[in-house]
Amino acid sequence: MAALGVSILALASIRHGLAFTSLCGAMAGSHPRTVKHVMIIVDENRSYQQVIGSPSTLGDPYINNVLAPSCGLATNYHNFSHPSLPNYLALTSGAAKGPAGNTDCPVVRSCPQTQDSIFSQLGNARRSWRQYSGRMPSNCQPAGSYRSQRVMYALAPYYISNPVPSECRKWDVLLGTPSSGALFAALSPTTDRLPAFSFVAPGYCNNMHSCPTSAGDRWLQTWIPIIQKSAAYQNGQLVVFITWDEGSGADDVAGEHCWDSAHANSSLYPSCRVATLVLSPYTKPRTRTGSYFNHLNLLATIEGMLGLPRIATTSGCYSLRSAFGL
Numbered sequence: 123m124a125a126l127g128v129s130i131l132a133l134a135s136i137r138h139g140l141a142f143t144s145l146c147g148a149m150a151g152s153h154p155r156t157v158k159h160v161m162i163i164v165d166e167n168r169s170y171q172q173v174i175g176s177p178s179t180l181g182d183p184y185i186n187n188v189l190a191p192s193c194g195l196a197t198n199y200h201n202f203s204h205p206s207l208p209n210y211l212a213l214t215s216g217a218a219k220g221p222a223g224n225t226d227c228p229v230v231r232s233c234p235q236t237q238d239s240i241f242s243q244l245g246n247a248r249r250s251w252r253q254y255s256g257r258m259p260s261n262c263q264p265a266g267s268y269r270s271q272r273v274m275y276a277l278a279p280y281y282i283s284n285p286v287p288s289e290c291r292k293w294d295v296l297l298g299t300p301s302s303g304a305l306f307a308a309l310s311p312t313t314d315r316l317p318a319f320s321f322v323a324p325g326y327c328n329n330m331h332s333c334p335t336s337a338g339d340r341w342l343q344t345w346i347p348i349i350q351k352s353a354a355y356q357n358g359q360l361v362v363f364i365t366w367d368e369g370s371g372a373d374d375v376a377g378e379h380c381w382d383s384a385h386a387n388s389s390l391y392p393s394c395r396v397a398t399l400v401l402s403p404y405t406k407p408r409t410r411t412g413s414y415f416n417h418l419n420l421l422a423t424i425e426g427m428l429g430l431p432r433i434a435t436t437s438g439c440y441s442l443r444s445a446f447g448l
Contacts, residue, residue, distance in 0.1 A: 144407070146193035147404075150403075153448070154404060156428060157358070158314070158318065159314075161316070164322070164366070165338050165364070165367070166206060169370055169392045169393055170397045173335070173397045174190065180335055182339035185342065191408055193400060193402070194411075196399075198386075199365070201369060201395075201396050202417045203368070203377060203380055204376050204393065206368060208224065210367060213365075213367075214241065214421065216417075216418050216436045217237050220234070221233050222280065223377055234282045235282065239281045240319060240424065243430050245286060245289050249428075252321070253293070253322075255294065255325070256297045256325020258276065260296075261296070262290040262291045276290065278290035306348065313353055319424065342364070349362060361404075363398060365397070365417075372393075373393050380416070406447060411446070421436050421439070427443070
């Protein structure tokens with residue numbers, strides 16, 4: 123019955139354009155077995171309390187006045203480690219090996235990652251993925267200079283297991299603008315052009331790393347309506363997660379295990395707790411969960427939503443699916 127309900131609504135969206143105007147919840151109760159597409163948008167360096175709260179103080183009215191009340195929010199979600207790179211690797215493979223475990227390691231050959239990742243999972247299954255990166259100079263560009271900082275653009279070059287290296291040159295692409303470019307084209311309102319998995323990195327201003335929180339809030343305010351109107355979302359075949367790579371604070375220590383039970387104390391370790399928003403037609407507005415989740419749980423959830431087997435690092439991780447009606 124649930125599958126029939128989804129198919130009817132999907133057919134309506136194809137024939138009549140925008141089938142529902144509510145951002146989340148239009149298909150609540152359907153509980154899809156899988157979906158065709160999952161997207162994760164990763165912002166940077168904001169602890170939970172720096173994002174969720176008074177928008178007039180925090181500078182993020184779209185997140186607090188629209189996204190949080192319209193969709194789902196994990197209130198006890200924790201990042202993997204510090205600094206940024208270990209978290210990006212954990213979100214895509216559940217691990218960060220060698221120097222990448224406690225450094226941003228911009229020289230890829232110094233920090234090769236041999237473990238399986240969601241990129242290799244999809245490639246081996248002959249399914250597609252994309253990383254859409256803001257301000258990246260060229261496809262599959264791992265590192266570069268931006269405002270005199272060494273920054274990471276692409277994740278896939280760190281993974282050396284086949285078939286990721288060859289796919290990276292084609293599938294790790296410049297994000298583009300809200301009116302043109304790779305992501306805009308994939309989010310067509312008439313034709314579903316998204317890959318199975320989309321990793322969206324807005325860029326070092328739009329992801330809040332080097333600019334105020336308000337810059338990232340405006341980026342989301344621009345792009346989320348485009349995502350909502352896409353054929354994939356309207357057909358009930360796209361689930362979107364918005365999270366932060368890590369929190370920030372005086373307790374930020376490179377390489378600390380933010381996912382363990384000791385660091386789950388948010389009062390003592392605020393830099394280990396980040397906000398995670400869940401956007402889907404299946405998630406009721408104002409859904410909240412205080413269950414403990416972290417980046418490995420999110421990766422396990424993405425694998426399940428796409429019908430992929432668990433990789434070793436997520437084999438024991440429970441999913442966010444039941445908490446958010448997925």
